[in-house]
Amino acid sequence: MKTNDVILQTATKVVFFIIILFSIHIFFAGHYTPGGGFVGGLLTASGIVLLLLAFDLKTVTTTLPINYTVMTSIGLLIALATAAGSIFFNVPLLTHAFDYFDLPLLGKQSLHTAVFFDTGVYLVVVGVTMTIIQSIGDDD
Amino acid sequence: MMIFFWIVLFLISLSMLGFIYRLIMGPSIPDRVVALDSLGVALICMIGMISILSESSFFLEIILLIAILAFIGTVAFSKFLEKGEIIQRDNNLS
Numbered sequence: 001m002k003t004n005d006v007i008l009q010t011a012t013k014v015v016f017f018i019i020i021l022f023s024i025h026i027f028f029a030g031h032y033t034p035g036g037g038f039v040g041g042l043l044t045a046s047g048i049v050l051l052l053l054a055f056d057l058k059t060v061t062t063t064l065p066i067n068y069t070v071m072t073s074i075g076l077l078i079a080l081a082t083a084a085g086s087i088f089f090n091v092p093l094l095t096h097a098f099d100y101f102d103l104p105l106l107g108k109q110s111l112h113t114a115v116f117f118d119t120g121v122y123l124v125v126v127g128v129t130m131t132i133i134q135s136i137g138d139d140d
Numbered sequence: 141m142m143i144f145f146w147i148v149l150f151l152i153s154l155s156m157l158g159f160i161y162r163l164i165m166g167p168s169i170p171d172r173v174v175a176l177d178s179l180g181v182a183l184i185c186m187i188g189m190i191s192i193l194s195e196s197s198f199f200l201e202i203i204l205l206i207a208i209l210a211f212i213g214t215v216a217f218s219k220f221l222e223k224g225e226i227i228q229r230d231n232n233l234s
Contacts, residue, residue: 003222008215019208022204022208026201033198033201034198034201034202035201039205043205043208046208046209046212049212050211050212050215052227053212053215053216053219053226053227054215055231056227056228056229056230056231057227057228057229057230058230058231133227134227137226138229
């Protein structure tokens with residue numbers, strides 16, 4: 001039976017961007033407020049899950065052509081590179097550094113190398129969650 | 141003023157008891173799904189009251205998070221009830 005999902009699909013087209021923006025906010029605010037890479041990754045994955053619910057698997061994989069296993073390995077590589085980068089400065093493994101910079105639009109901001117580690121966590125969480133959900137939803 | 145928020149918190153917890161009654165005794169599955177969705181909304185109100193009472197603004201992101209998760213969960217459950225599968229392979233074929 002062919003059903004008409006026009007309300008769900010139109011609502012999804014609006015809500016998806018709100019979820020993605022909120023996940024980016026949670027990801028970048030993780031240093032000073034609750035949040036971080038894990039919750040941000042889960043929120044991004046739940047936004048893609050909402051796309052999968054409103055549309056079908058074929059449409060989402062053609063719209064977002066992301067290989068999530070490659071995404072997981074890239075995230076692990078970024079986290080490992082952040083951990084290994086401290087070796088070149090003759091400090092123990094996983095030592096982080098931060099400094100204050102004057103950015104053109106944002107003003108004085110403190111940039112911390114823990115953001116790169118958090119980016120790795122974010123990519124791994126999104127990749128693993130979407131791999132699990134897609135491989136469960138894929139079988140007949 | 142604080143006693144007002146405690147009274148509101150008590151009333152919300154009473155309404156949550158009503159939702160839990162419908163969740164347990166609901167004769168059909170959609171009754172239970174609607175009760176779960178309303179339970180999420182009541183939880184959002186309760187966290188708002190608790191964040192006022194504890195004078196902390198760190199719970200406000202949790203509110204948005206619970207709203208998103210309750211919406212996605214309700215959509216997934218209603219799609220399972222209507223079509224029998226949650227994630228379709230190809231929408232145009234069936």
